[in-house]
Amino acid sequence: MSRSEAPLIDARGIVRHFGHVQALRGADFSVGRGEIVSLIGDNGAGKSTLIRILSGTDRPDDGEIRVNGHPVHFDGPQDARAAGIETVYQDLALAPDLDAAANVFLGRELMKPGLLGRLGVLDKSKMVRQTADAMARLGVTISPSAEVFTLSGGQRQSAAVARAAMWATNAIFMDEPTANLGVAQTKGVLDLIRKVRDAGTAVVIISHNLPQILELADRIVILRLGRTVGQVSASAASVDDLVRAMMSGVLRSQAE
């Protein structure tokens, strides 16, 4: 990387082992503001472990994570959230019986001002309003009062991404954001991800869909056997390059 400023998130030498299994053996990873980075690798390369560590749900055995240049230690997902990092899991983690606004504000409910708020009364209309604003900003056409179980797969994915985008001041991690979606729905979600990026948020995507990654990502980081074996600008790579790098650990355009 030839950037002069410090990356938004910079993880170096991340090591994680589970018993005798070395999931990560010194992985390096960084992402900058307004950038879509895709993390790829064969099964067992350590992608998910790395994302879990960066989103606070797992802790590294060794290595250093810096956010905006400052070293951080995440003891749980709430710490990562406090650092402005949100994660969209593959199962989306939405409560199907609750409406979109309730899901967006789940765990971060707004309370009424004054005595009612101290009695635990929710400010539902304010949450609905803010959800509607955020959805409109991102071009997502979901009613804040629609229960999640009434939404289509693409709409649910959009709701989960919109929720993350609403709270992420720095970065969003996404695990297979378009798995199980149809063509039109996939396009909608990809457009949404670009909008999030254009708003200045760093976006990190784990995916196995290489053609889609080449189309969507700005930069691609390849993990193999727990190590970062290379990174490449998406415009300078082909599917064959990526497959070769994932399998052999050798990337033609390593010099990039």
Next chain:
Amino acid sequence: MSNPGEFSGGFTTTNELSPNKPGVENRLGRLRNIFNSQSAALFLVLVALAVFFSVLRPNAFPTIANVMNMATNASILLVLAVGSTFVILTGGIDLSINGVLVFSGVVAGMAMVAVGGDNPGVLLVGLLCGVAAGTAWGVMNGFLVAKARIPPLIVTLGTMGMSLGLALVLTRGVDISDVPESLVLTVGSGRLGGIPILVMITAVIFIVGALVVTFTRFGRYTYAVGSSPEACRRASIDVSAHLIKVYMLAGMLSGLAGYLSLARFATTTLSGHLTDNLQVIAGVVIGGTSLFGGSGGMMGTLIGIIIPVLLLDGFVVLGLPPFWQQVAVGAVLIGAVYFDQLRRNLRNR
């Protein structure tokens, strides 16, 4: 005095809150979430039953005395049902409520006997001891469900047996009947402005329960935990702590119900509440709260508790064997759960 119009007058509270008139719904827009289409449909069933019995027995069914009698019969069950609605919304179940009720009644009765006398202070001691005993059982249920991760069906089946058994141990199987007379005459059978005090207390509990479940963060978390515990954990909500609070609430209300039962029957009624838990769960489920958790509400519970009471009363008034009520309620319960399953299957497709 005794025409069908008079009868519906007895149910004005339900009527005012019902969503079947668009004008009412607009005016009370913020109350809309209390209702769903299912409780609206149930309300129509309730009205149809009331009209049916009123037309057949205009001189016996739609009288103020009979309505008050039904409201009194529904009272203690409804107090239990408010707690059970919270529990079932989390996807859990509480079978121990009747055991906890009896145990708490025994503790309250023994405490009042121990203090002695008949004055407001004694009544307060009894209330506090009963509610504390119920709360303790609730905390135990919650801890075993949330922390030890034992299925709620088993936990509360176990604590039901334990609480009923301990109530019998404490009393050596003999009902405590020297309940302070002032308690029986006020809370138990007293009236204010023609309305039984028992019904008023129940109404307050119900209204607070309905407001909490609909408008507060506690209520929202109750739905969320029942809908997707995983989503809650990812959102940093302490699911275990919330479950413990919910079971504690159910235990606390069972304790209060034990005190109310003591006041109403002037004895601990050791063997008088054996099927209360099943009646309450049936009522909550008939009212549209899903056994899978996450959906339902307090208005449905009110109607689901009233319908069986109304059926029983109607059968008695008609001179039918009242045992048919159990048959009818059982069938309605199965139907309610079947429709809930259908609804879930449709939406998960």
